[in-house]
Amino acid sequence: MAQLHPTQGAGAPIPATAGIGLRAPHHREVIDTRPAAGWFEVHSENYFGRGGAPIACLERIRADYPLSLHGVAMSVGSADPLDPLHLRRLQALIGRVEPGLVSEHLSWGSIGGSYLNDLLPLPYTEEALDHVVQRVGRVQDALGRRILLENPSSYLEYAHSTLAESVFLAETARRSGCGILLDVNNLFVSCSNHGWDATEYLRDIPAAAVEELHLAGHSRNRMGQEEILIDTHDRPVSGAVWRLYQFVLQRVGPRPTLIEWDLALPPLAVLLEEATEARRRMEASHVRAA
Amino acid sequence: MYALPELQGELRRALFGGADRLGEAIRANGLAPQQRLAVYRNNSLASLGEALRDTYPVVNRLVGKECFDGLARRYVPLDPPRSGCLLDYGSGFTDFLEDMEILRPLAYLSDLARLEWLWQEAYHEADSTASDLETLATVPPEHHGDLRVRLQPSARWLTSEFPLLRIWEANQPYRSGEEIVSLAEGGCRLLIFRPHLEVQIHSLEAGDHVLLSALASGATLAEASHQAAAAGDFDLAASLRHWTSAGLIAGFFL
Numbered sequence: 001m002a003q004l005h006p007t008q009g010a011g012a013p014i015p016a017t018a019g020i021g022l023r024a025p026h027h028r029e030v031i032d033t034r035p036a037a038g039w040f041e042v043h044s045e046n047y048f049g050r051g052g053a054p055i056a057c058l059e060r061i062r063a064d065y066p067l068s069l070h071g072v073a074m075s076v077g078s079a080d081p082l083d084p085l086h087l088r089r090l091q092a093l094i095g096r097v098e099p100g101l102v103s104e105h106l107s108w109g110s111i112g113g114s115y116l117n118d119l120l121p122l123p124y125t126e127e128a129l130d131h132v133v134q135r136v137g138r139v140q141d142a143l144g145r146r147i148l149l150e151n152p153s154s155y156l157e158y159a160h161s162t163l164a165e166s167v168f169l170a171e172t173a174r175r176s177g178c179g180i181l182l183d184v185n186n187l188f189v190s191c192s193n194h195g196w197d198a199t200e201y202l203r204d205i206p207a208a209a210v211e212e213l214h215l216a217g218h219s220r221n222r223m224g225q226e227e228i229l230i231d232t233h234d235r236p237v238s239g240a241v242w243r244l245y246q247f248v249l250q251r252v253g254p255r256p257t258l259i260e261w262d263l264a265l266p267p268l269a270v271l272l273e274e275a276t277e278a279r280r281r282m283e284a285s286h287v288r289a290a
Numbered sequence: 291m292y293a294l295p296e297l298q299g300e301l302r303r304a305l306f307g308g309a310d311r312l313g314e315a316i317r318a319n320g321l322a323p324q325q326r327l328a329v330y331r332n333n334s335l336a337s338l339g340e341a342l343r344d345t346y347p348v349v350n351r352l353v354g355k356e357c358f359d360g361l362a363r364r365y366v367p368l369d370p371p372r373s374g375c376l377l378d379y380g381s382g383f384t385d386f387l388e389d390m391e392i393l394r395p396l397a398y399l400s401d402l403a404r405l406e407w408l409w410q411e412a413y414h415e416a417d418s419t420a421s422d423l424e425t426l427a428t429v430p431p432e433h434h435g436d437l438r439v440r441l442q443p444s445a446r447w448l449t450s451e452f453p454l455l456r457i458w459e460a461n462q463p464y465r466s467g468e469e470i471v472s473l474a475e476g477g478c479r480l481l482i483f484r485p486h487l488e489v490q491i492h493s494l495e496a497g498d499h500v501l502l503s504a505l506a507s508g509a510t511l512a513e514a515s516h517q518a519a520a521a522g523d524f525d526l527a528a529s530l531r532h533w534t535s536a537g538l539i540a541g542f543f544l
Contacts (some may be wrong), residue, residue: 008342045374048377049414051415051416052413052444073373073374074377079295083373086373109301112299112302114302114371115338115372118330120330123292155326156326156330158297158316159314159316160316226321227328230329
């Protein structure tokens with residue numbers, strides 16, 4: 001029998017256990033079977049419609065589970081002005097589903113009014129840092145709440161960057177008051193692609209600011225003599241990312257951990273198994289730390 | 291060294307326009323800058339192509355995945371999203387299809403795409419409760435002709451010289467796709483709307499089409515029914531009963 005989840009009140013906190021990235025093809029099954037997932041996270045923009053089935057399903061699921069909203073297109077790092085309509089739509093969605101957490105990405109995805117539907121990397125400069133701190137502040141003011149900012153997977157670095165990504169992210173959190181969503185798979189992918197050291201990266205990240213972790217699958221791609229990892233979200237979490245996750249847990253302690261899977265979406269049962277594995281590792285790490 | 295706005299503008303041009311001025315701004319570290327940009331270009335074009343395929347599944351089925359991918363790769367840089375919400379993206383794809391020389395033999399394709407776009411608009415449109423004829427009991431009969439009607443916010447209209455609804459139905463995922471639809475079946479007047487959560491597509495007779503579109507543009511019942519009667523045989527009471535019970539009418543007001 002699926003365990004029952006008490007209905008949570010407004011802004012119900014996301015528990016420090018494993019959750020699942022919820023995608024539309026699983027809406028029906030979640031509503032009908034009430035699986036034993038600790039919480040769900042959705043991409044905010046998928047529920048920006050004025051009405052209809054997606055938002056109706058989400059409200060139904062929200063009645064049984066804590067929910068987190070994860071934005072992919074606020075374009076926090078863009079030099080364009082923030083889109084007021086986007087902010088209003090997010091605000092309206094927050095009002096409807098009362099999420100426990102709201103997160104965005106440390107990246108940009110639009111310029112000159114055009115959107116590229118990608119999480120493009122920022123140059124890690126003092127100029128960009130001032131900009132991002134200001135923008136996160138504006139988003140938090142507009143939403144009337146704190147957000148989390150996620151480290152992206154990246155495939156290039158700019159020659160004129162002067163700060164490590166970890167320092168940039170930690171400074172953004174310190175100066176804007178936002179929290180950090182540490183994506184362990186992104187950390188692994190970027191470290192591998194750029195030759196960064198994950199241990200050094202984590203040393204820069206204040207554990208108290210980390211409020212959520214992400215796990216996902218990536219692909220390894222050969223390009224000539226070189227290899228590049230791509231954050232594909234289309235397969236299970238790799239062994240190396242599980243090991244890094246345990247290291248992160250020792251460093252920051254148990255945190256709400258999300259299994260993300262977007263392409264080649266498997267049956268819900270596969271996601272539940274991945275979530276069980278995350279929970280098992282979280283509990284084991286907690287016991288060791290105690 | 292670029293300031294942030296210039297850097298981002300150059301990167302957009304590199305991904306969508308094939309411009310190549312960024313080489314030195316990207317750290318050479320194993321892979322060449324162009325290979326690194328190619329990863330982003332692929333992510334961006336492929337994910338936006340998938341967003342279009344989600345909105346236009348029947349077009350995808352009719353032209354085939356490979357052809358659809360090619361069309362999307364040409365379309366996306368010409369008309370990229372103007373908002374961060376992909377539900378808004380792709381209305382211009384219908385005109386783009388109409389202008390494509392190689393698609394001329396599929397003359398119905400752009401109208402079919404318009405139907406898919408309206409379906410998706412209706413799917414995400416605001417909810418509304420439906421009204422029934424009993425609400426009219428409070429209005430004196432002599433004022434009925436002065437009533438106006440509020441339709442479901444999801445109501446959309448499409449007329450075409452092609453049998454779109456038949457083509458659309460024959461190419462739903464649960465259909466084999468073997469069925470032959472003859473274009474000689476002729477054109478259609480379609481009403482697309484969502485009474486609850488499921489989108490419906492109705493093929494309208496001339497009278498209903500005139501009546502409902504007149505009501506949608508704010509005509510009174512008397513005016514709309516007068517126009518509908520001019521279009522041929524027409525029974526206002528029967529039509530109102532039918533469309534109220536179908537859930538199309540959200541309210542009556544004076």
